[in-house]
Amino acid sequence: MATAELVSERESDYLSQLTMAAARYENRTEQRETNQNVLETRGVLYADAPERVEKRLARLGADWAMARAIERTPTEPASSAGSTLQLPPDAFTSDVLGLERIIGRNNLAPVAFLEEGFQVSRSVGRVTITGPGGGHGTGFMVSPSLLLTNNHVLRNPEDAHRSRIAFAFQDGVDGGPLVPAVFALEPQRFFVTDRALDYSLVAVAPRGTQGETLSSFGRLVLSQAQGKVIIGEFVNIIQHPRGEPKQIALRENQIVDVLERFLHYESDTREGSSGSPVFNDQWEVVALHHSAVPKTDDQGRPLSIDGSVWRPEMGDQQLAWRANEGVRISRVLSALREVNLTGEAARLRDEVFTTGLTPSPVESAPPIPTPTADGGSSLAGANGSGTTAHSKAQEQAQGLPSPVAGGAAQLTVPLRITVDFGTSSVSSAGLLATKPALAPSPTAGPQPSAGRTDIVSAVEKDVDAALINHRLAQERPYYDRSADAAAREAYYASVDTHDGDALRRALTALLEETHTPQPRYKPMRLVYPWVDLHKDGRLRSIYSGKDFSPEELIRADAAVAEVRLARVQELLLQESTAGPAEFEAEFDALEALMPFNCEHVVPQSWFAKQEPMRGDLHHLFACEVGCNSFRGNFPYFDFPNFEEAVRDDCGMRESVGFEPENGKGAVSRATLYFLLRYPGQVGDAAREFPEDRLPVLLKWHEREPVTEYELHRNAAIAELQGNRNPLIDHPDWARRIDFSGVWP
Structure with missing residues (x-):
């Protein structure tokens, strides 16, 4: 019975x-x-939520610019690597190949793909439940001691006690069977299960029945x-x-x-x-x-x-x-973090998160855990309930920044702060001639060499991806007038232009609704390779007009990104760092010391450096460090004596504001876009752009008509973040729009 x-x-x-x-x-x-319809008609980059796709691309060392460029390239193989990309063989990397595979342009894979698959397969074994009601399942090692499988395979410690795991139960290369290594399970040491999420985690004996070592089969890092x-x-x-x-x-x-x-x-x-x-x-x-x-x-x-x-x-x-x-x-990991364990069981659980982990240069810091178990879950530790315990190593690991492909690091100080790293510059007039050097703080602890290696690796990934973006851009038409005209007509098809206030509201709603995805601030990856290019393939500083090669600014900004990230690690290791406010002040000083070669025409301080404003491509322009610093956060102003005044190459600046030497039409349209897209964000504090300066923008807009450069920018940005600049598409709307509702 x-x-x-x-x-x-x-x-x-x-x-x-x-x-x-x-x-x-x-x-x-x-x-x-x-989902299936989108996959068939548009492709894999559009079926999932934009933020999920963006994170996937970042994890591959890619971005929307590269993905869109690959989509637009001819399908005939163009390199000895078998890629469909028009790239030299030395630029064809595994990251690029991975992106091609995702979007269905290429099924090639590096030989290492099979080698890596073989390595991870060693940690996977057959679970056998002996006795009444027995059967088989699969499980895999996720720490030096713990095996993960389903709850319906191992429902309780009793099931686990009468079960075994066999590794290498498979055929060899000669077609004959290998001798499996069989290990007992030890639920008395550790057993956690969750019926709702259908997982069980159980300890495995360190030695097999024939004396084999469990460690020889490795583990899969989760x-x-x-x-x-x-x-x-x-x-x-x-x-x-x-x-x-x-x-x-x-x-x-x-x-x-x-x-x-x-x-x-x-x-x-x-x-x-x-x-x-x-x-x-x-x-x-x-x-x-x-x-x-x-x-x-x-x-x-x-x-x-x-x-x-x-x-x-x-x-x-x-x-x-x-x-x-x-x-x-x-979700399994989030639930596991919430299990109440103490003593040896807590230590074994923590090894799932800490032991053997080497931070990946494309990996974001883990999110703050939240309970996921519902009423149907059953969480139980081998030693009963207790207080949640996380090892000191885990806490330290969570406090260190983890660089990502886009140059972002998430830091816990103790609250979460997201720091975005752009880039800076190389030798040329107005640029940083050498990589900046910072003396280490006397209170800073020793910096782990692995952390520095990860920083360099992350920045190098950005440089490689940015240069590939630029090479792909060189194969594209600079501006397709007929295609852009059709896109423009479709974009504004439902906008009614008869009433100024209604027009403003309609445009604000349209710009917000179509602003997907929302790329983070990455000028090295998004602005320099394609968006801000002029027709001759060069970049020009928006204020001074000086020109630079894209590679020049890409490598220059990479140098500053590397130093900034290293300095942030140093700040976090300082015992004297008192808290978030002190950290923020130090980081603001760091940004002022090492500015980037990218200008926000609406200064970051006006919107507290928040996304998506910070990364909105419509108001980002190449701008050498000297002009970037010279403008500061002064609002735009039209000086009556500008032509006669002695002024900097970047323009003229007085206490009342800043007037650029060049680019007045472009920056006025970018600022007007910002006012429409983010009403209420500008003018709520002293020194920000007041409402009585609107005529300045309108005058510059009318004096300097839209150029092909701006048309190219607008079309390129629409590809990357979905929305357009109405002042570029319909310059005559500037006088029709009632801007009075955009100020707080």
């Missing part, structure tokens, strides 16, 4: 998982069909960082279907939907695959495979392949499948 009850309970759990997965899949039918996979991308699953030798479902497994806690994907998995790791093409774990999605009848009951209602005793092989479902690994 006890055996029958055990089997019934296990079958009931499995049926429940199938039913819930089917319900989730059914409830998302409309969204999934929308990350909560966002940007590991998006809708339309293909994933890989290493598994033990039906308890058979290890197999892999490679690439032909497409993500069709992303839910709050789950992923849905089409793949070839079978029973016994429960508990398998789901990987992206960089072999990062993105999900814990836990259930197939069965076909169901109108009552939600799973169906068999012959159309009848499926029953557990019929076996999984008789189920009619529709798709598969995995638990997002970031």
Whole structure:
């Protein structure tokens, strides 16, 4: 009787998982069909949320500019590497190849892809539950001691106690079977499970039954960082279907939907695959495979392949499948962080997050954990409840900045601060001639060499990506007048121009609604390679008119980004740093000491350096350091004696304001755009642009008509962030728009 009850309970759990997965899949039918339509008509870059796509691109060392440029290149191979890109072989990197694979332009992969896949597969094993109600599943090592699998594979410590994990249960290169290494599970040391998220984490014996060492099979490093996979991308699953030798479902497994806690994907998995790791093409774990999605009848009951209602005793092989479902690994980690553990159990749990981790140059700092378990979850530690404990190493790791491809670092000081690093310059008039040097603070602790290496690596990735963006840009038409005219007409099709106030409100709503994605402030990656180019392929300082090559400013800004990031690490290691206010003051001083070669025509201090204003490309222009500093945050002003005055090459500045030497028409239209896009952000403090200065902008706008350079900028920016500048598209609207409502 006890055996029958055990089997019934296990079958009931499995049926429940199938039913819930089917319900989730059914409830998302409309969204999934929308996703599929977008994938077929526009491509993988547009099916998921823009912020998720942007984070995915950043994790690959790419951005919208590069992705859009690749989409526009001819499909014929243009390099010896087999790329569809018009790039020299030495510029064709694995990052570029990864981006091409994502957007479906190339199925080539570096040979290292297979080598890395083999390495990660060593940490995946077959779980065998012995005794009554036993069976097989899959699991994988996520720390030196802990194995991750499904709750419905190991439901409780008793199940785990009578289970084994076998690594290397697979065929060798000669086709013959390898000798598996079998290890006992030790739930008495550690066992945590969550039924709602369908995961179980259990300790594994350090020695196998034949004396093998567990450490020789490694572990898979898990990350909560966002940007590991998006809708339309293909994933890989290493598994033990039906308890058979290890197999892999490679690439032909497409993500069709992303839910709050789950992923849905089409793949070839079978029973016994429960508990398998789901990987992206960089072999990062993105999900814990836990259930197939069965076909169901109108009552939600799973169906068999012959159309009848499926029953557990019929076996999984008789189920009619529709798709598969995995638990997002970031949600598993968030829930695991919230489990109340103490002592040795807490230490073992913390190893999942800390041991063996080397910060990736493209990885954002992990988000602050939030509980994800709902009423259906069951979280229990091996030693009962207690206070949440995180190791000192983990806390220190979370306090250090983690550089990302876009030059951003998230810092915990103790609150979260996001610092964006742009770039600076090389030898040329008005630029920094050498990389700035800062004397280390006498209170600073030793700087870890690994941190400096990561900084350099992150900045080098930015430089490489920016130069590739620029090379791709050189193959494109500078400005397609007919295509832009059609885009302009479609963009403003619903705007009524009869009433000035209504026109302003309509434009503000349109600019906000279409501002997707919202790129962060990355002039090196977005402004210099393409957006701000003149027709001769050069950059010109918006105020002085001096010209520079894009590579010159890219490498110059990279030098400052590297020094800034290193200095931030030093600040965080200072024992004397009292808190966020002191840190912010020091960082403001650091920015003033090392300004970038990019001008915000609406100064950052006017909107507290907040996004999306800071990264809005419509008001970012190349500008050498000297002019950037000379203007400061003075509002624009029209000096009566400007032509006769002795002035700097950048323009004239007095206490009342700043008048540029060049670019008045362009900066006036950029400022007017800002007023429309962000009403209420300007003029709420002294020294900001007051309402009585509006005539200055309108006069400059009318005196200097829109140029082809601005038309190119506007079209290029529309590709990258979705919205357009109405003052460039319709200069006559400047006098029709009632701007009185844009000031606080």
